[in-house]
Amino acid sequence: MNRSGLPALAGLLAVVSGAAVAELVAALLGRPQAGTVVAVGAVLVDAAPTPVKELAVATLGTADKPVLLGGIAVVLAVLAAGLGVVAFRDRVAGLAGVAVLGLVGVAAAVTRPAAELVDALPSLVGALAIAGALLVLLRRLPAAAIERKRLWVHSTHRKPLSVHVDRASAAAAEGSGDRRTGHPGPDDLAAPPDEAAGGAVDRRAFLGAAALVAAGAAATGGVAALLGRSATSTRVRESVRLPAPTEPAPPLPAGVEPGFVTANPDFYRVDTALIVPRVDLDSWRLTIDGMVGSPAELSFAELLDRPLVERVVTLNCVSNEVGGPYIGTARWLGVPLAPLLREAGVRPGADQLLARSVDGMTIGTPMAAVFDGREPLLCVGMNGEPLPPEHGFPVRMLTPGLYGYVGACKWLGELKATTFADVDAYWVERGWAPQGTVKTASRIDTPAPFASLTPGPVPIAGVAWAQGRGIRAVELRVDDGAWQQATLLPVPSVDTWVQWRYPWPATPGSHTLSVRATDGTGAVQPEQRVDPFPDGATGWHTITVSVG
Amino acid sequence: MRALKLASFAAAALCTVSLSACGGGAAPAAAPVPAAAPMAAPSMAPSGSAVAAGGEFGAGCAAVPTDASNPGSFAAMAKVPVATAASGNPALSTLVTAVRKANLVDSLNSAKGITVFAPANTAFEKIPSATLSGVLTDNDQLTKVLTYHVVAGRLSPDQLAGTHKTLEGQDLTVAGSGTAFTVNGSSSVVCGNVQTENATVYIVDTVLMPNG
Numbered sequence: 001m002n003r004s005g006l007p008a009l010a011g012l013l014a015v016v017s018g019a020a021v022a023e024l025v026a027a028l029l030g031r032p033q034a035g036t037v038v039a040v041g042a043v044l045v046d047a048a049p050t051p052v053k054e055l056a057v058a059t060l061g062t063a064d065k066p067v068l069l070g071g072i073a074v075v076l077a078v079l080a081a082g083l084g085v086v087a088f089r090d091r092v093a094g095l096a097g098v099a100v101l102g103l104v105g106v107a108a109a110v111t112r113p114a115a116e117l118v119d120a121l122p123s124l125v126g127a128l129a130i131a132g133a134l135l136v137l138l139r140r141l142p143a144a145a146i147e148r149k150r151l152w153v154h155s156t157h158r159k160p161l162s163v164h165v166d167r168a169s170a171a172a173a174e175g176s177g178d179r180r181t182g183h184p185g186p187d188d189l190a191a192p193p194d195e196a197a198g199g200a201v202d203r204r205a206f207l208g209a210a211a212l213v214a215a216g217a218a219a220t221g222g223v224a225a226l227l228g229r230s231a232t233s234t235r236v237r238e239s240v241r242l243p244a245p246t247e248p249a250p251p252l253p254a255g256v257e258p259g260f261v262t263a264n265p266d267f268y269r270v271d272t273a274l275i276v277p278r279v280d281l282d283s284w285r286l287t288i289d290g291m292v293g294s295p296a297e298l299s300f301a302e303l304l305d306r307p308l309v310e311r312v313v314t315l316n317c318v319s320n321e322v323g324g325p326y327i328g329t330a331r332w333l334g335v336p337l338a339p340l341l342r343e344a345g346v347r348p349g350a351d352q353l354l355a356r357s358v359d360g361m362t363i364g365t366p367m368a369a370v371f372d373g374r375e376p377l378l379c380v381g382m383n384g385e386p387l388p389p390e391h392g393f394p395v396r397m398l399t400p401g402l403y404g405y406v407g408a409c410k411w412l413g414e415l416k417a418t419t420f421a422d423v424d425a426y427w428v429e430r431g432w433a434p435q436g437t438v439k440t441a442s443r444i445d446t447p448a449p450f451a452s453l454t455p456g457p458v459p460i461a462g463v464a465w466a467q468g469r470g471i472r473a474v475e476l477r478v479d480d481g482a483w484q485q486a487t488l489l490p491v492p493s494v495d496t497w498v499q500w501r502y503p504w505p506a507t508p509g510s511h512t513l514s515v516r517a518t519d520g521t522g523a524v525q526p527e528q529r530v531d532p533f534p535d536g537a538t539g540w541h542t543i544t545v546s547v548g
Numbered sequence: 549m550r551a552l553k554l555a556s557f558a559a560a561a562l563c564t565v566s567l568s569a570c571g572g573g574a575a576p577a578a579a580p581v582p583a584a585a586p587m588a589a590p591s592m593a594p595s596g597s598a599v600a601a602g603g604e605f606g607a608g609c610a611a612v613p614t615d616a617s618n619p620g621s622f623a624a625m626a627k628v629p630v631a632t633a634a635s636g637n638p639a640l641s642t643l644v645t646a647v648r649k650a651n652l653v654d655s656l657n658s659a660k661g662i663t664v665f666a667p668a669n670t671a672f673e674k675i676p677s678a679t680l681s682g683v684l685t686d687n688d689q690l691t692k693v694l695t696y697h698v699v700a701g702r703l704s705p706d707q708l709a710g711t712h713k714t715l716e717g718q719d720l721t722v723a724g725s726g727t728a729f730t731v732n733g734s735s736s737v738v739c740g741n742v743q744t745e746n747a748t749v750y751i752v753d754t755v756l757m758p759n760g
Binding site: 323450510544546 | 651652653695715
């Protein structure tokens with residue numbers, strides 16, 4: 001191992017153990033979001049500038065998050081190795097570096113929305129652990145003796161034993177070249193006969209300490225992970241028994257085909273949560289405040305005591321591109337929101353209902369949409385089970401007819417009556433439109449783009465949606481031909497997508513298939529291509545297939 | 549020593565990052581959007597030379613913006629489907645125009661797992677303008693040419709050499725290894741292994757022409 005190798009290893013081990021300690025402290029505090037790596041990652045996500053959001057929001061899907069955390073880990077590892085090397089040369093500079101790392105973590109953790117002062121603790125304790133581990137490891141580092149050796153040469157104050165070991169290890173680290181050539185350096189003249197063995201012993205001491213630190217870090221990280229897991233919502237969620245709805249959803253109409261309801265694991269996820277917020281049901285409260293006559297606080301049990309209705313509703317993301325996948329339909333179980341807010345007494349002038357998640361995300365819904373009869377819900381169940389953690393356990397909002405970014409706050413903790421003039425919600429701050437009514441859209445699901453088909457009858461199928469207005473017609477066009485009416489399958493309400501079918505007599509050649517929908521008001525889906533930013537994409541979904 | 553260099557490099561990258569986070573977004577150039585898919589590391593390292601974890605290769609890659617907030621950067625392209633990704637890259641604007649004309653935007657965006665040989669603008673410039681405008685106005689011909697640049701499945705660099713059936717139906721042949729590849733004998737890969745949400749892209753310097 002070269003001269004930088006062992007110090008770099010020391011730095012790496014020190015930082016890994018520090019990070020593990022930080023995670024353990026965060027887990028013990030019951031605030032995993034305050035773990036240094038996670039907090040820094042969350043800051044990075046939010047720091048992305050608005051122009052990028054158009055790209056980013058579409059893909060803040062599940063896969064990106066582990067990648068981001070991995071990326072931070074990689075940068076941290078490189079930094080850690082450097083830190084070891086620096087500290088090896090200059091303890092003070094090294095410790096200053098540790099302090100900077102710790103402060104970055106503290107700054108990230110305490111500036112998160114909904115942060116508490118204790119969130120600084122994991123990074124602080126983590127930094128102390130790094131410093132401790134670094135000093136312990138470097139002290140045992142054979143090459144570290146170089147400086148001390150030089151001191152010894154010019155001084156006689158050192159104790160013989162430590163001189164002996166330090167000298168020997170210095171020779172082991174530095175003097176091997178001399179030994180190889182058979183020309184001992186001047187210092188070697190005074191070397192004790194067992195210097196090589198001394199060096200080996202010292203290196204062994206370092207590696208032993210390194211192994212101990214590594215094992216400690218692994219154990220700490222393991223305990224942190226265990227603590228984290230045992231307390232995740234999954235476990236809590238399993239204990240939840242949802243009451244039966246007072247008003248169950250009627251069975252889906254006959255003729256609806258498979259795929260109408262999206263299974264929970266297949267339901268899209270677009271959010272900014274790096275780690276799925278973990279909610280302790282016992283301490284969870286829904287706060288209703290702001291411009292209301294009587295602010296209220298409800299426990300989960302109190303919420304479940306209210307009448308529960310079940311509705312089949314389609315939810316989609318504003319960042320969905322034409323033909324994109326961020327849409328799904330589920331059977332939601334929830335508490336109607338409007339009566340709850342009527343009890344609280346929303347004051348005149350409050351035109352925005354600002355929902356805040358337990359991790360600080362804000363989503364602003366037009367107050368008008370709450371009371372216009374569309375029946376927004378505080379959902380506790382999804383497709384017959386408690387909300388999955390990644391879909392907002394224990395409670396999420398759902399506003400039929402609005403894109404999720406203005407109507408479907410997950411991990412709900414607070415509802416505040418306010419005004420659009422006073423508060424910009426998270427995405428609005430980032431340039432997305434404050435009003436997000438779902439645009440009429442349609443999608444071809446089969447055949448797949450570029451499919452190779454055989455001539456003859458080919459079933460073309462897909463979905464169309466305009467929640468709140470419903471779909472009156474879907475038309476399909478092959479190449480430059482006339483628009484043909486597709487068959488619409490039945491729907492339970494105007495708040496879901498509709499499945500459509502068109503039997504196409506396919507002829508050989510390359511063909512372009514386009515689809516467009518007409519909503520319940522008679523408005524035809526616009527042909528003009530518009531990007532998702534700032535208020536939803538438009539355009540006719542068009543795919544190419546080859547027959548022959 | 550190398551570790552030290554890497555460390556100071558990464559430290560510099562991280563410093564810009566934390567500055568932008570604390571500075572209220574005044575410095576978009578440092579914004580990493582490191583949620584970027586397979587290239588979190590380079591997206592944090594502005595010059596991208598020290599950490600090539602993204603796996604892109606080729607001289608042409610130097611022209612790609614490194615600022616992750618630029619929609620044409622590798623980091624941004626990795627997060628969106630291929631036609632959207634291409635539209636963020638000025639060096640692919642002719643291709644994007646052709647794709648729009650042929651109505652292939654949605655097909656390319658919603659295809660699941662493809663490899664695209666994307667001719668750069670300079671590739672189209674090699675075609676005599678009369679021929680080019682002829683192809684651009686004939687949608688069938690254009691679709692044929694464009695789909696000849698697409699192969700089902702995502703080909704990694706080590707799977708690239710060989711003969712592949714294109715979505716047009718005819719085969720194309722890639723020769724070479726490492727970071728030097730030629731398609732159909734004459735079209736060089738100038739920037740390869742670029743990741744988008746649903747496609748792996750190899751930017752080529754000559755438009756590929758199917759027979760007939």
